[in-house]
Amino acid sequence: xxxxxxxxAQVLALGCVAGLLALLVWQLQNQSHAPHxxxxxxxxxxxxxxxxxxxxxxxxxxxxxxxxxWASWCEPCKSEATVLERDWxxxxxxxxxxxxxxxxxxASDARRFVxxxxxxxxxxxxxxxxxxxxxYGVAQVPETYVINRxxxxxxxxxxxxxxxxxxxxxxxxxxxxxx
Amino acid sequence: MIVRVAAVAAVALVFAAPxxxxxxxxxxxxxxxxxxxxxxxxxxxxxSDSQAxxxxxxxxxxxxAACWTAKQIESALVANYGRGILAAPSHKGFxxxxxxxPIVAVLGGALVLAFGVWRWSRRRDPEEPEEPAxxxxxxxxxxxxxxxxxxxx
Numbered sequence: 001x002x003x004x005x006x007x008x009a010q011v012l013a014l015g016c017v018a019g020l021l022a023l024l025v026w027q028l029q030n031q032s033h034a035p036h037x038x039x040x041x042x043x044x045x046x047x048x049x050x051x052x053x054x055x056x057x058x059x060x061x062x063x064x065x066x067x068x069x070w071a072s073w074c075e076p077c078k079s080e081a082t083v084l085e086r087d088w089x090x091x092x093x094x095x096x097x098x099x100x101x102x103x104x105x106x107a108s109d110a111r112r113f114v115x116x117x118x119x120x121x122x123x124x125x126x127x128x129x130x131x132x133x134x135x136y137g138v139a140q141v142p143e144t145y146v147i148n149r150x151x152x153x154x155x156x157x158x159x160x161x162x163x164x165x166x167x168x169x170x171x172x173x174x175x176x177x178x179x
Numbered sequence: 180m181i182v183r184v185a186a187v188a189a190v191a192l193v194f195a196a197p198x199x200x201x202x203x204x205x206x207x208x209x210x211x212x213x214x215x216x217x218x219x220x221x222x223x224x225x226x227s228d229s230q231a232x233x234x235x236x237x238x239x240x241x242x243x244a245a246c247w248t249a250k251q252i253e254s255a256l257v258a259n260y261g262r263g264i265l266a267a268p269s270h271k272g273f274x275x276x277x278x279x280x281p282i283v284a285v286l287g288g289a290l291v292l293a294f295g296v297w298r299w300s301r302r303r304d305p306e307e308p309e310e311p312a313x314x315x316x317x318x319x320x321x322x323x324x325x326x327x328x329x330x331x332x
Contacts, residue, residue: 072234073231073233073234075230104218104219105231105234106235128261128263
């Protein structure tokens with residue numbers, strides 16, 4: 001092989017390797033991770049599921065927030081929904097905001113789910129899952145974040161709050177967020 | 180799996196009557212299962228047995244029964260889940276790379292291979308024996324060699 005062809009082949013090979021490395025770095029940098037407890041809750045704006053318009057997390061700044069991720073096809077979400085509604089009615093007088101985020105779900109099925117469980121707290125839809133899996137790194141529903149008045153995460157519950165362990169942690173977290 | 184098939188079959192049966200009146204050939208669940216991704220498991224629907232996939236199966240079956248075309252069903256799913264719900268990338272913008280890159284790679288590979296084979300075959304060609312420009316012997320030695328050879332003739 002002549003020297004020139006060899007040099008071109010080497011440059012091409014090096015270019016390919018550099019491209020693959022860049023891709024790997026980009027992939028690692030853009031990998032979604034659940035935000036840590038103590039970190040500022042990632043901002044988002046999502047379409048309302050239960051009516052027209054959009055809702056942003058920032059609009060609730062100054063209030064403790066319970067952010068619950070769910071889907072109508074999720075079995076544990078069904079029993080959790082009842083508990084969430086009950087807690088919402090008891091905590092709302094203390095200024096706690098409950099927000100439900102339905103993700104990777106058909107909006108029609110999600111609305112049916114909300115109706116069937118008589119859920120009255122604000123519901124948002126994240127069909128593409130960009131916020132849920134991207135910003136909040138939710139791997140499986142249900143998951144719940146408790147956010148304090150300063151917009152910082154107080155607790156991340158990666159499971160249904162009907163679970164006794166999570167239920168305890170949930171109440172402790174709300175008490176912390178309200179304080 | 181059995182539950183999933185039964186649920187889809189039940190939905191298909193419920194909607195079977197209006198489906199018979201479709202003005203155009205109906206698409207099939209099996210076809211769309213290969214075109215649509217399960218949003219939670221990142222495989223196509225036909226490779227997934229998750230709850231989310233089952234929910235989409237039921238949705239598709241209902242729409243097929245209601246005479247929706249594959250395009251209409253895909254559009255409805257994209258409107259709900261975003262572009263990522265489709266297994267195949269679109270034919271425009273950055274997504275075009277996904278279609279063209281494999282073709283370019285295969286063509287490039289074929290070219291490199293052809294070039295390599297060509298070089299290799301050239302190297303293996305038997306070289307023509309070159310006409311000796313001279314014996315390399317001086318005149319005296321050559322004369323003596325001719326004499327010795329003449330004796331053997």
